[in-house]
Amino acid sequence: xxxxxxxxxxxxxxxxxxxxxxxxxxxxxxxxxxxxxxxxxxxxxxxxxxxxxxxxxxxxxxxxxxxxxxxxxxxxxxxxxxxxxxxxxxxxxxxxxxxxxxxxxxxxxxxxxxxxxxxxxxxxxxxxxxxxxxxxxxxxxxxxxxxxxxxxxxxxxxxxxxxxxxxxxxxxxxxxxxxxxxxxxxxxxxxxxxxxxxxxxxxxxxxxxxxxxxxxxxxxxxxxxxxxxxxxxxxxxxxxxxxxxxxxxxxxxxxxxxxxxxxxxxxxxxxxxxxxxxxxxxxxxxxxxxxxxxxxxxxxxxxxxxxxxxxxxxxxxxxxxxxxxxxxxxxxxxxxxxxxxxxxxxxxxxxxxxxxxxxxxxxxxxxxxxxxxxxxxxxxxxxxxxxxxxxxxxxxxxxxxxxxxxxxxxxxxxxxxxxxxxxxxxxxxxxxxxxxxxxxxxxxxxxxxxxxxxxxxxxxxxxxxxxxxxxxxxxxxxxxxxxxxxxxxxxxxxxxxxxxxxxxxxxxxxxxxxxxxxxxxxxxxxxxxxxxxxxxxxxxxxxxxxxxxxxxxxxxxxxxxxxxxxxxxxxxxxxxxxxxxxxxxxxxxxxxx
Amino acid sequence: xxxxxxxxxxxxxxxxxxxxxxxxxxxxxxxxxxxxxxxxxxxxxxxxxxxxxxxxxxxxxxxxxxxxxxxxxxxxxxxxxxxxxxxxxxxxxxxxxxxxxxxxxxxxxxxxxxxxxxxxxxxxxxxxxxxxxxxxxxxxxxxxxxxxxxxxxxxxxxxxxxxxxxxxxxxxxxxxxxxxxxxxxxxxxxxxxxxxxxxxxxxxxxxxxxxxxxxxxxxxxxxxxxxxxxxxxxxxxxxxxxxxxxxxxxxxxxxxxxxxxxxxxxxxxxxxxxxxxxxxxxxxxxxxxxxxxxxxxxxxxxxxxxxxxxxxxxxxxxxxxxxxxxxxxxxxxxxxxxxxxxxxxxxxxxxxxxxxxxxxxxxxxxxxxxxxxxxxxxxxxxxxxxxx
Numbered sequence: 014x015x016x017x018x019x020x021x022x023x024x025x026x027x028x029x030x031x032x033x034x035x036x037x038x039x040x041x042x043x044x045x046x047x048x049x050x051x052x053x054x055x056x057x058x059x060x061x062x063x064x065x066x067x068x069x070x071x072x073x074x075x076x077x078x079x080x081x082x083x084x085x086x087x088x089x090x091x092x093x094x095x096x097x098x099x100x101x102x103x104x105x106x107x108x109x110x111x112x113x114x115x116x117x118x119x120x121x122x123x124x125x126x127x128x129x130x131x132x133x134x135x136x137x138x139x140x141x142x143x144x145x146x147x148x149x150x151x152x153x154x155x156x157x158x159x160x161x162x163x164x165x166x167x168x169x170x171x172x173x174x175x176x177x178x179x180x181x182x183x184x185x186x187x188x189x190x191x192x193x194x195x196x197x198x199x200x201x202x203x204x205x206x207x208x209x210x211x212x213x214x215x216x217x218x219x220x221x222x223x224x225x226x227x228x229x230x231x232x233x234x235x236x237x238x239x240x241x242x243x244x245x246x247x248x249x250x251x252x253x254x255x256x257x258x259x260x261x262x263x264x265x266x267x268x269x270x271x272x273x274x275x276x277x278x279x280x281x282x283x284x285x286x287x288x289x290x291x292x293x294x295x296x297x298x299x300x301x302x303x304x305x306x307x308x309x310x311x312x313x314x315x316x317x318x319x320x321x322x323x324x325x326x327x328x329x330x331x332x333x334x335x336x337x338x339x340x341x342x343x344x345x346x347x348x349x350x351x352x353x354x355x356x357x358x359x360x361x362x363x364x365x366x367x368x369x370x371x372x373x374x375x376x377x378x379x380x381x382x383x384x385x386x387x388x389x390x391x392x393x394x395x396x397x398x399x400x401x402x403x404x405x406x407x408x409x410x411x412x413x414x415x416x417x418x419x420x421x422x423x424x425x426x427x428x429x430x431x432x433x434x435x436x437x438x439x440x441x442x443x444x445x446x447x448x449x450x451x452x453x454x455x456x457x458x459x460x461x462x463x464x465x466x467x468x469x470x471x472x473x474x475x476x477x478x479x480x481x482x483x484x485x486x487x488x489x490x491x492x493x494x495x496x497x498x499x500x501x502x503x504x505x506x507x508x509x510x511x512x513x514x515x516x517x518x519x520x521x522x523x524x525x526x527x528x529x530x531x532x533x534x535x536x537x538x539x540x541x542x543x544x545x546x547x548x549x550x551x552x553x554x555x556x557x558x559x560x561x562x563x564x565x566x567x568x569x570x571x572x573x574x575x576x577x578x579x580x581x582x583x584x585x586x587x588x589x590x591x592x593x594x595x596x597x598x599x600x601x602x603x604x605x606x
Numbered sequence: 607x608x609x610x611x612x613x614x615x616x617x618x619x620x621x622x623x624x625x626x627x628x629x630x631x632x633x634x635x636x637x638x639x640x641x642x643x644x645x646x647x648x649x650x651x652x653x654x655x656x657x658x659x660x661x662x663x664x665x666x667x668x669x670x671x672x673x674x675x676x677x678x679x680x681x682x683x684x685x686x687x688x689x690x691x692x693x694x695x696x697x698x699x700x701x702x703x704x705x706x707x708x709x710x711x712x713x714x715x716x717x718x719x720x721x722x723x724x725x726x727x728x729x730x731x732x733x734x735x736x737x738x739x740x741x742x743x744x745x746x747x748x749x750x751x752x753x754x755x756x757x758x759x760x761x762x763x764x765x766x767x768x769x770x771x772x773x774x775x776x777x778x779x780x781x782x783x784x785x786x787x788x789x790x791x792x793x794x795x796x797x798x799x800x801x802x803x804x805x806x807x808x809x810x811x812x813x814x815x816x817x818x819x820x821x822x823x824x825x826x827x828x829x830x831x832x833x834x835x836x837x838x839x840x841x842x843x844x845x846x847x848x849x850x851x852x853x854x855x856x857x858x859x860x861x862x863x864x865x866x867x868x869x870x871x872x873x874x875x876x877x878x879x880x881x882x883x884x885x886x887x888x889x890x891x892x893x894x895x896x897x898x899x900x901x902x903x904x905x906x907x908x909x910x911x912x913x914x915x916x917x918x919x920x921x922x923x924x925x926x927x928x929x930x931x932x933x934x935x936x937x938x939x940x941x942x943x944x945x946x947x948x949x950x951x952x953x954x955x956x957x958x959x960x961x962x963x964x965x966x967x968x969x970x971x972x973x974x975x976x977x978x979x980x981x982x983x984x985x986x987x988x989x990x991x992x993x994x
Contacts, residue, residue, distance in 0.1 A: 545671050545673070
C-alpha cells in the first residue's frame with residue numbers, strides 16, 4: 014500500500030485544480046486535463062518542454078559518460094587484477110557512502126575560481142584565467158557523472174567478472190585481433206552489465222535535480238526542479254503533479270525505446286555483426302546529435318572525454334598487451350583520483366579555522382569540539398542513524414520475503430509486483446515525497462509521531478532494492494536444496510531458516526547495507542514526511558546549503574565516513590568468512606547474482 | 607534433541623561448506639559486532655536533549671517547537687530560554703505548504719514567516735490572534751516596524767528582523783560604480799555577463815526590473831508585467847550565471863563578479879573574507895536605488911499551539927533589548943529595536959550594513975502577494991531561458 018498510494022494520489026491530484034487564492038489547496042470538483050494542457054503549452058517553445066528536453070540531454074550524456082569512463086576500469090579490474098579485487102572495489106565504493114549533498118557541495122570547494130586548485134594551476138602557469146567550471150553545463154556534467162559513476166562501475170564489473178577467460182583465449186587462438194575479440198566476445202557477453210548499469214544510472218539521474226542545482230547555476234535547471242517549484246513556490250500542486258506524471262512517462266518511454274533498440278541491434282548483430290555495428294554507430298550518432306544540440310562550447314569536455322576513451326580503446330587494441338595494460342591502469346588511477354578529490358577536500362576543510370566552510374583560513378580542530386555543542390546538528394545525526402537502522406531492518410525483512418517469493422512462487426502476481434517495484438524506482442523522489450506527505454497527514458496518528466514517518470519513508474525505496482537483490486540471488490541458484498529439505502520432512506519454516514536463509518545471506522546483508530546507506534542519505538522524502546521537530550542529517554545539510562555553511566557539517570561527515578568505513582570493513586569480513594570470494598561480494602553488493 | 611548429529615548435506619562441495627560455515631553462527635556474531643559498533647557510536651553522540659525528563663511539555667515550562675530558517679538565531683540565546691525544538695524550512699511557500707498539507711499547525715508552536723505571507727497564512731486559518739498584553743516587551747519595537755500594511759495592528763505577528771536588497775560586486779572585474787538598479791542591469795549585461803547571480807526568489811527577479819524602471823513592484827498591470835517578462839526572458843536571462851539566495855560566499859570565492867544580495871548575507875561574505883586574511887576592499891556593497899525592497903521576517907504563534915504559554919514567553923524574551931542585541935550580533939540584521947543598537951560591541955564590523963540611514967530607509971518598499979502567480983510564471987520562464 015505504501016508503494017502505490019503516493020503515486021495514485023499524485024496522479025489524482027494532476028486532474029484537480031488549485032483553489033484560487035488559497036495556499037495550494039486542491040479541489041476535485043471539476044476534474045480536467047487542464048494541468049496537462051498548461052504544462053505542454055507552447056509545444057517545443059514552452060518552458061516545460063524545453064526544460065524536459067534539456068534535462069533528458071543532460072541525463073543521456075551523463076549516462077553515456079558514466080559508461081565510457083567506467084568500462085575500462087571495470088574491464089581492468091575484472092580481467093587483469095588477480096588479488097585484492099575486494100580492496101579495489103571497496104575503494105570505489107567509499108565515495109559513494111559519503112553524504113550525497115556534502116560530496117556535491119565539495120565540488121564547489123574543489124572548483125572554486127579562487128580555490129586551492131585554481132590558484133595552484135595559475136601559479137604553475139597552466140591556466141590563463143581562473144577556473145570557470147562551476148555554474149555551467151560542464152559543472153552539471155561533472156556533478157552527475159561523479160554522483161552516479163559507482164552505480165555504473167559495479168554492474169559492469171559483475172558482468173565482466175563472470176566472463177570466462179577461455180572465451181577470450183579461444184578467440185585469440187582463432188587469430189582474432191584484440192579489437193575483434195573485444196567487439197565480438199567481450200562486449201556482447203557483458204551486455205547484461207551494460208544494460209543494468211545504464212538503467213541504474215539513467216532512472217534516478219532523470220529525476221534528480223539537487224546535483225544539477227547545486228553545481229549548475231542556471232544551467233542546472235532539471236525537470237524535477239519544475240515539479241518542486243510548483244509544489245513549493247507557485248503553490249500549485251496539481252500542476253506540479255501533472256508535470257511529474259509527464260516526467261515519469263518520459264523516463265519510462267526513453268527506457269522502453271532504449272530496450273527496443275538494444276533488442277533490435279542484438280538481433281541484427283546475431284545475423285551479421287557488421288550490420289549490427291553499423292546500426293549501433295548510426296544510433297549513437299543520432300543520440301549524439303540530440304544531446305549536442307544546445308550550445309557546444311561547454312560540451313567540449315564531453316567530446317574530449319569521448320575522444321580520450323575512444324583513443325584508449327584504440328591504443329589498447331593496437332598496442333602490445335603490456336602497453337595497453339599500463340594505459341588501462343593509468344586510466345583507473347585517473348578515475349580514482351576523480352572519485353576521491355572532493356572527499357579529500359571535505360576532510361581537509363573540516364579542519365578549517367573559519368566560520369565559512371569554503372573559505373580556507375588555516376588549520377584548526379575546533380569544529381570537532383564545537384560540533385557537539387550544536388544540538389540541532391547532533392540531534393539530526395542521532396535521528397538519522399536510528400531512523401536508518403530501523404528503515405534498513407524493515408527493508409531487509411520485507412525485501413527478503415518479497416524477493417524469495419518472487420523467485421520461488423512465480424505467477425501472474427509477479428508481473429504486477431515487478432511493475433510496482435519499477436514504478437517505485439522510476440518515480441522522481443519529489444513526487445513520492447509529496448504523495449507520501451498527503452498520505453501520512455491524512456492517516457495521521459502514529460504516522461506523524463517521532464521517527465515513524467522516517468522509518469516508512471526511507472524504507473520504501475530500499476525495500477525495492479533489497480527485493481531485487483535477493484530475487485537476483487535466488488534466481489542464480491537452483492532449488493534442489495530446498496526440495497531436498499522438503500523431502501526430508503523439514504517444515505517450510507525450518508527449510509527457510511536452515512537452507513534458504515544461509516544461502517541468500519550475502520544478498521540479505523549486502524541489501525541491508527545498501528538500504529542503510531540509502532536511508533542515511535535520503536533527503537527529499539525525509540524532508541517532506543518528517544514529524545515536526547525532527548531533522549535528519551541530510552535535511553539539516555539541505556538547510557545549510559542555502560545559507561552560510563559552517564565546517565562542522567564537514568567534521569561530522571568526516572566522522573560518519575569513518576563509521577561507514579568501519580561497517581564496510583565489518584561487512585566485508587562477514588562475507589569473506591562465509592566463504593565468498595571478493596568478486597562475489599561485489600556481485601551481491603550490487604545486485605548481480 | 608539436545609545432542610547434535612553431524613550434518614550431512616547433499617550438495618556440491620563449495621555450497622556445502624558455505625552452508626556449514628553459516629550454521630556455526632559466525633556470521634551472526636560478526637553482524638552483531640557491526641551493530642554494536644554502531645550502537646557505541648550512537649551512545650557516544652550522547653543522549654541528553656531529545657529525552658528531556660524535566661517537566662511535561664505544554665505546561666508553564668519553556669519548551670516549544672519552532673519552525674524557522676537555518677542559522678537564523680543565536681543557539682546559545684535560544685538555549686538560555688529553554689528547550690526549543692527547531693525544524694528548518696527553506697522558503698515561505700515550503701513552510702506554508704507543510705502547514706496546509708497537515709491541515710493545521712503540524713505540531714509547531716511558533717513560525718517565522720516573511721511579513722508578506724501573513725495575509726495568506728491568516729486566511730488559511732493557521733495563525734493565532736496575538737494578545738499583545740502578554741508581550742510587554744512589544745513596546746521596545748520602533749514605531750516604524752509595527753503596524754505594517756500586511757498586518758495592521760500587529761494582529762498576528764511581531765517583527766523578528768528586517769532587511770533589504772542591494773548588490774555586491776568584485777571591483778577587480780567591475781571597474782565602474784553601480785549606483786542604481788539600471789546600472790546593475792547594464793553591468794550584468796556587459797562586463798559581468800554570465801558572471802551575475804540573482805536572488806532565487808521570483809519577486810526579487812522581477813523587482814529588479816520594476817525598481818530600475820520606476821514601476822511599483824507590486825503592480826498587477828498586465829502591460830507592465832508583460833514588458834517585464836519580455837525583457838527578462840528575451841534580453842536579460844542569458845546574462846545570469848546562477849539563481850542564488852546566499853551569494854556572499856560564492857562571490858568571494860570568485861564564482862560571481864556581481865550579485866543581487868540581501869544585506870546580511872553580503873556582510874557575512876565580507877566577514878568571511880576578512881577571517882581568511884583576504885582583502886574585503888575588493889568587494890563593494892551597495893543598497894538598491896532609486897527604490898528597493900523592504901522585507902520583514904516575523905514571529906507568529908500558530909493556531910491551537912500546544913505550548914502557547916511558552917510561545918508567548920519566548921516572544922517577550924526575544925523582544926528584550928539585550929537579548930535582541932545578542933541576536934543581531936549573530937545574524938547581522940536590524941531587529942526593529944533601536945535601543946539594541948547601543949548594546950552592540952563597539953568593534954562590530956560593517957555597522958552601516960545592519961543599521962541604515964533615514965535616507966536609505968526611505969527608498970525601501972514592502973512587497974505583497976498580489977501578483978505572485980504571474981511573477982512566479984515569469985521567473986520560471988526566465989529560468990528556462992537562462993538554462994537553454
